[in-house]
Amino acid sequence: MTLSGKIALVTGGNRGIGLATVRALAKAGATVHFTARSAANIAAAQRELGDIPATGHLANMTDRIAMATLLDQNFDILVNNAAVIAPIGRILDISAEDWAHSIDVNLTSVFHATQRALAHMVAKGGGTIVNISSGAAHRPQEGWSAYCAGKAGLAMLTRSVHLEYVDQGIRIFGFAPGVVDTDMQVAIRASGINPVSKIPRENLAPAQEPAQAIAWLCTPAADTLAGQELDVRSPDLRAAAGLPQLD
Numbered sequence: 001m002t003l004s005g006k007i008a009l010v011t012g013g014n015r016g017i018g019l020a021t022v023r024a025l026a027k028a029g030a031t032v033h034f035t036a037r038s039a040a041n042i043a044a045a046q047r048e049l050g051d052i053p054a055t056g057h058l059a060n061m062t063d064r065i066a067m068a069t070l071l072d073q074n075f076d077i078l079v080n081n082a083a084v085i086a087p088i089g090r091i092l093d094i095s096a097e098d099w100a101h102s103i104d105v106n107l108t109s110v111f112h113a114t115q116r117a118l119a120h121m122v123a124k125g126g127g128t129i130v131n132i133s134s135g136a137a138h139r140p141q142e143g144w145s146a147y148c149a150g151k152a153g154l155a156m157l158t159r160s161v162h163l164e165y166v167d168q169g170i171r172i173f174g175f176a177p178g179v180v181d182t183d184m185q186v187a188i189r190a191s192g193i194n195p196v197s198k199i200p201r202e203n204l205a206p207a208q209e210p211a212q213a214i215a216w217l218c219t220p221a222a223d224t225l226a227g228q229e230l231d232v233r234s235p236d237l238r239a240a241a242g243l244p245q246l247d
């Protein structure tokens, strides 16, 4: 598996699935860049990465100018990973402002990043975008109306980009990473609001698993899957990406 010569950007690459994806893409040979929201978070990620080279950039997903300036560096691979689970709560218990912020981070900002990246990718004849999806894009969960709506919208954005740009060399994937042992699941467990929040930590997957599959999606071996919403729990995908089968 080689991504040698490819330049990749992972949003929210300072922790969780994003950080594991930075590591997996770099190990596959890509030159990797990632966003984080503070210099301290970039430094912490660099410490975790050790000898693995990756360049951190300060950028909030909702900062259109910072993101556009960064995306003008012309990446071959964009992993739209950054997202928020908040607000967690039933609709009468959450604010419209928090709901709108979730949609901004998880959907509208991804549209802006994708639009900017696409302009460069189309101009040079190709590129890969991986949108990190969720089971919540397709199955509602109590207390997650904003997150589910944002991820459902993202799944449609993925499929729309595929229809519009597949003929111009754009490979776009939606990828649900499974239930993964990250800080997002800490917040979910603390809420106790729905069945996902009751999954014990020991049943969660390590972030390296989805990261390995994301890196595989960035290789030509995944070409035939472009335009689809994929799930790390798919036996065929796991076999192709070199992941062990689930029990």
Ligand SMILES: NC(=O)c1ccc[n+]([C@@H]2O[C@H](COP(=O)([O-])OP(=O)(O)OC[C@H]3O[C@@H](n4cnc5c(N)ncnc54)[C@H](OP(=O)(O)O)[C@@H]3O)[C@@H](O)[C@H]2O)c1
Residues within 6 Å of the ligand: 011, 012, 013, 014, 015, 016, 017, 018, 035, 036, 037, 038, 041, 059, 060, 061, 062, 080, 081, 082, 083, 084, 105, 132, 133, 134, 135, 176, 177, 178, 179, 180, 181, 182, 183, 184, 185
């Ligand atoms: N973990 C799971 O079980 C699971 C399941 C299904 C889907 N996913 C998806 O997988 C992706 C990664 O999730 P995770 O579990 O690794 O989450 P996480 O541990 O909560 O990390 C989220 C990342 O997104 C960044 N982020 C949040 N808001 C941002 C903003 N406004 N601008 C820029 N960056 C922002 C965070 O930055 P800070 O460190 O600055 O907050 C962090 O780097 C997300 O798209 C999530 O929806 C996760």
